[in-house]
Amino acid sequence: MTSARPDLDLSRRLNGGLKRIASAHGIDAVLHATATAARELANAAGLCAVPNHQTHCVISIPERGTVSTLNGNSALQRLITGAVAAGEAIVQHRPFMEVELPSGQRLLAETLLTVPVGADSGYLGLAFFWRDGLTPTDAQMTLLPGLAWTSCLALRAQQHERQLLESRREQQLQLAEIEHRARNVLATVRSIIRRSGQTAESSEDFASHLEARISALARTQGALTIDQHSGPELEDLIRAELTANAVRDNQFSIAGPSWRLARRAAETMALTLHELTMNAIKFGAFTVPDGRLSVSWDIDTKPAPTLRWRWVESNIHIPRTASRRRGFGRELIERLLPYELGAVTRYTLDDGGAQCEIDLPINERTAIDVGRTLP
Structure with missing residues (x-):
């Protein structure tokens, strides 16, 4: 029974971390929850995530409670990108490798565990890192990729939610634009009717001119629909x-x-x-x-x-x-x-x-x- 307690404790910490990741709202919150879970599970100092476009990387330090953005040419990002290419979780040791935060502070990232997570989450891979000579145990190494993949699913859900919100906002803007255009067209039609009536010499003259003018307006609306942006x-x-x-x-x-x-x-x-x-x-x-x-x-x-x-x-x-x-x-x-x-x-x-x-x-x-x- 005594030998099973460490595994049971790891499972409890893993389950608690997975729940926090799944309930996090927002991409930064997901990354922070993942970094916090990795610290509780395996004493990780932090988490670094490389987006698909690789213009930068994002780093979360649980003890600081913040998510920061590093420039796209950092040694940490290069290491993670190279490890992701292998297609499987990889441990890398880089004694004395320093990471400079946007605040100017520096921290060590001596051991990295990089897990590829799939481009559909918006990120190439997540990397947990340790300092002060700490490294994950074999049991922790087995559980950490599951933590990363859960984070991947949560990030994917956040991406979809953001896209859905943007799509809804775009639809609202389009509906507002359509309503505005409809009001303008109706105002133009009213003006055409009024002015056609003022200048017409007979009811037949009024009808024929009105039809022709509205047809001209309709042709223009068709062209505007085709070329609505240009x-x-x-x-x-x-x-x-x-x-x-x-x-x-x-x-x-x-x-x-x-x-x-x-x-x-x-x-x-x-x-x-x-x-x-x-x-x-x-x-x-x-x-x-x-x-x-x-x-x-x-x-x-x-x-x-x-x-x-x-x-x-x-x-x-x-x-x-x-x-x-x-x-x-x-x-x-x-x-x-x-x-x-x-x-x-x-x-x-x-x-x-x-x-x-x-x-x-x-x-x-x-x-x-x-x-x-x-x-």
Whole structure:
């Protein structure tokens, strides 16, 4: 009976340590509980864990009650990483090897027991270390890998819990963004309905214009859904509008650098493009085979970063009555663009066709990743 008592005592200490590890909340708490259990079980001075990315290692000293981060080039980390490659628990003796803590204090780590724990826990391996000439007994050596593997399971659970929390936060942010976008779209639709009603000449005119404008908005929403992080290309918006209205390729030209618009700017510019295209079909360049349209833009950084956009129709005779007509399109160009985006706009009609100039200030409201997109 007497010879069995040490084994029974070890089992009790092991079970107590396993319970504390399993109930620990948070990665640092798991590592600290593991280091404390190893001290009680085998007089270990501390625990060191090397993450998968190996940019640093984490050390827990039970007597200090803290978990510290060591830089990625420490001798301790190199020893652990090398031992993990063997794929099994390994004891290493390094007399007088010192470890410098972030506080500047130094401690000895003369004997190491490294246990590979599997990358899915977020760590390559855990290493228990001893100093002052202490080493684990054979019985303790048999139990310590079980302690490390339990710690691995607990670390894996903490990783999954953290990922779940991050996923929930991401979902909440996405739902909030969807709600915000829905409110903005509804506000735009209400504005389209109100302004279409103000400028329509009949109920049929109102219905046809409203359907076309909402279709243009829907096309833009589709592009924004596809390019929700990078933003839609300005050229893609122009081509989509002209293609949707069956404009022949030989009647227009498009030239300008790659430029991605922020959400609100894309919506407003898409509606502006729709109105300009419809006017060109009804009164302008697309009413005759020889009519031509040139759409171009460039970036001007002085005196302030600005996207200078030009719509120029030519080879067409514009009736005098068209120049007096103030419809939804001119409201967009002359009022909405300056109000919403701070744009400077000019819209003119002469005998050669319509011309629209939009100087759009480049900022977070109008462009995606402003710092990277500026030349």
